[in-house]
Amino acid sequence: MDKKWITIKEVALNNNCPECYNTNGLQLTFKQQFIETSLYKSITNETTQEIFCNTCNTDIFPVMWTDDIERVFAYQQKAFTPKKASTKLKKKAWLLISTFSLLIIIGIVLAVFINKTG
Numbered sequence: 001m002d003k004k005w006i007t008i009k010e011v012a013l014n015n016n017c018p019e020c021y022n023t024n025g026l027q028l029t030f031k032q033q034f035i036e037t038s039l040y041k042s043i044t045n046e047t048t049q050e051i052f053c054n055t056c057n058t059d060i061f062p063v064m065w066t067d068d069i070e071r072v073f074a075y076q077q078k079a080f081t082p083k084k085a086s087t088k089l090k091k092k093a094w095l096l097i098s099t100f101s102l103l104i105i106i107g108i109v110l111a112v113f114i115n116k117t118g
């Protein structure tokens with residue numbers, strides 16, 4: 001099983017970076033967890049968000065957030081709509097299902113046929 005965090009939304013923030021005090025480097029990223037197996041792909045309800053400064057290349061962890069960042073973050077989080085959780089079967093899964101159904105149908109047909117002739 002392959003779990004991946006996929007970027008859903010990126011927002012440039014005008015706040016001062018707590019590390020380098022630049023106002024044009026902060027970026028807020030919303031990510032959502034995807035699961036992929038050999039049979040299906042799934043979008044989960046799990047989301048995460050992170051702030052990164054492109055000027056000083058630093059992860060800005062929540063403990064470093066200023067009140068301003070907290071406020072902007074709260075606002076952006078309200079505005080963020082995650083993708084709906086869903087699961088999609090892959091070709092291989094459909095193939096397995098159709099092969100299985102076909103076998104059942106053949107089984108039924110054979111049973112009826114044997115019943116009639118026997």
Ligand SMILES: [Zn+2]
Nearest residue numbers: 017020053056
């Ligand atoms: Zn910075």
